[in-house]
Amino acid sequence: MDEIIVLEQVNKFYGDEVVVQVLFDIDLSIKSGQFTAFIGPSGSGKSTLLNIIGLLEAPTSGKVSLDGQDISGLNKGEQASYRNEKIGFIFQFHYLLPEFTALENILIPHWIGKGKPPQEIVGRAMYLMERIGIEQYGGKYPHQLSGGQQQRVAIARSLINQPKIIFADEPTGNLDSKTSGMVMELLKEIVRENKTNLVMVTHDRDIAAGADRVIEIVDGRINCDFTAGRMGREKVRQELEHMACTFSSADDA
Numbered sequence: 196m197d198e199i200i201v202l203e204q205v206n207k208f209y210g211d212e213v214v215v216q217v218l219f220d221i222d223l224s225i226k227s228g229q230f231t232a233f234i235g236p237s238g239s240g241k242s243t244l245l246n247i248i249g250l251l252e253a254p255t256s257g258k259v260s261l262d263g264q265d266i267s268g269l270n271k272g273e274q275a276s277y278r279n280e281k282i283g284f285i286f287q288f289h290y291l292l293p294e295f296t297a298l299e300n301i302l303i304p305h306w307i308g309k310g311k312p313p314q315e316i317v318g319r320a321m322y323l324m325e326r327i328g329i330e331q332y333g334g335k336y337p338h339q340l341s342g343g344q345q346q347r348v349a350i351a352r353s354l355i356n357q358p359k360i361i362f363a364d365e366p367t368g369n370l371d372s373k374t375s376g377m378v379m380e381l382l383k384e385i386v387r388e389n390k391t392n393l394v395m396v397t398h399d400r401d402i403a404a405g406a407d408r409v410i411e412i413v414d415g416r417i418n419c420d421f422t423a424g425r426m427g428r429e430k431v432r433q434e435l436e437h438m439a440c441t442f443s444s445a446d447d448a
């Protein structure tokens with residue numbers, strides 16, 4: 196399957212008395228094996244879009260397909276198990292469960308879907324912890340860890356079920372720039388190793404400049420969309436700096 200994410204005419208409205216449209220007829224298709232970054236002003240609809248693609252929210256209308264499957268057709272229970280099995284999430288505030296250790300937090304997605312993790316899965320959790328440099332913190336509780344360490348626990352957690360897609364909403368928004376750079380490098384490496392698709396919302400120009408594709412959302416619409424391969428990272432960086440975004444829609448040829 197070449198296209199991992201396909202959106203057709205996705206609309207989102209919020210509110211009962213005062214209805215506000217937040218997303219307008221979004222058509223989008225994302226190829227497998229890419230790192231896609233969504234950028235755009237605050238309130239433009241980035242998180243809403245990510246949550247809809249990640250099955251955390253339903254679109255008001257339109258169709259979402261993941262890995263060739265129309266997920267709008269699934270019922271709530273099917274969506275939950277699909278989400279748990281095939282999707283990993285990383286948020287700005289990592290939402291670790293305070294009463295569980297780092298290792299237990301990493302294993303939670305497995306617990307939810309399949310119950311007590313076998314030795315093999317615990318081994319994978321240990322491998323991931325080692326891979327991102329938190330192996331010595333497995334027995335610690337979130338409050339005993341720094342922000343960067345907690346964020347790395349959340350990254351390991353997002354990878355434990357070997358998801359097809361990882362959605363990350365400002366995953367480094369809470370970290371200093373050095374830790375943020377390190378966390379990003381690790382994330383990109385692990386995603387490459389696992390052949391996972393990474394879809395990220397970020398305010399950080401440097402992070403966006405490292406993506407394969409950058410999509411800017413403005414007022415609930417795709418304002419610009421470009422693929423780095425064709426123009427090179429330096430060009431992307433320059434464009435992002437000037438917020439020119441004058442490119443017509445990438446045709447992904």
Ligand SMILES: Nc1ncnc2c1ncn2[C@@H]1O[C@H](COP(=O)(O)OP(=O)(O)OP(=O)(O)O)[C@@H](O)[C@H]1O
Binds near residue numbers: 238241
């Ligand atoms: N549950 C909700 N009910 C009503 N309005 C909402 C809800 N969630 C988001 N909105 C509105 O939808 C718009 C888009 O919000 P969204 O969170 O997607 O923006 P964003 O681009 O992620 O912004 P930021 O960069 O600040 O995180 C905003 O105007 C917001 O107020």
Ligand SMILES: [Mg+2]
Binds near residue numbers: 364
């Ligand atoms: Mg947001």
